Amino acid sequence: MSSETGLPVGWEIRHSQSKGLPYYFHPQTKESRWEPPSGTDSEKLKLYMGMHHSTQAIRPDGNGQQEGKIRAAHLLVKHRDSRRPSSWREAQITRSKEEAMSIIRGHESRIRSGATSLGDLATSESDCSSARKKGDLGFFGRGDMQKEFEDASFALKPGEVSHVVETASGLHLIERLVAVRHQCVARPHAALLHSSTRNLN
Secondary structure (H helix, E strand, O other), X not given: OOOOOOOOOOOEEEEEOOOOEEEEEEOOOOEEEOOOOOOOOHHHHHHHHHHHOOOOOOOOOOOOOOOOOEEEEEEEEOOOOOOOOOOOOOOOOOOOHHHHHHHHHHHHHHHHHOOOOHHHHHHHHOOOHHHHHOOEEEEEXXXXXXXXXXXXXXXXXXXXXXXXXXXXXEEEEEXXXXXXXXXXXXXXXXXXXXXXXXXXX
């Protein structure tokens, strides 16, 4: 096992240029995957990814927003009954829904107290690959997301954070983001938006 990343011997972390996200690759077998391989030390990997592979949230230049679309970030806590009980943090998630609820309510309490922000917490604690972008999912419209997630997102005002939202993917906290006009930042590539807006599982 790698003492630095926590991955089993032979595995390494690479970066997808098309999606802008890290993934796991085994050069000998040519196997690649988004979730960590079996035998990974989740705590070591979490620390390593937080230090080396988290990025600042993408800030559109204001012209990328389309009519009827909003921009949001989220923090996802999965449980064993989630439709895909694995993530970049854990190869197999075994916690119960009740345990996941306790965890995410703890996160919600910290966010509402001002101790941290959803984006900063998502970087290390979210079970969605959007954690690398501080939970930022980019812009999405009606029909792009699971209905429960979509309804909660559109009900928020810019800057507001939701209470816990349950979907087939797990438990979420959602923050509706404000588009920031910034001349020095280009719009994110459409392919990245397409990937991130649908990758809640």
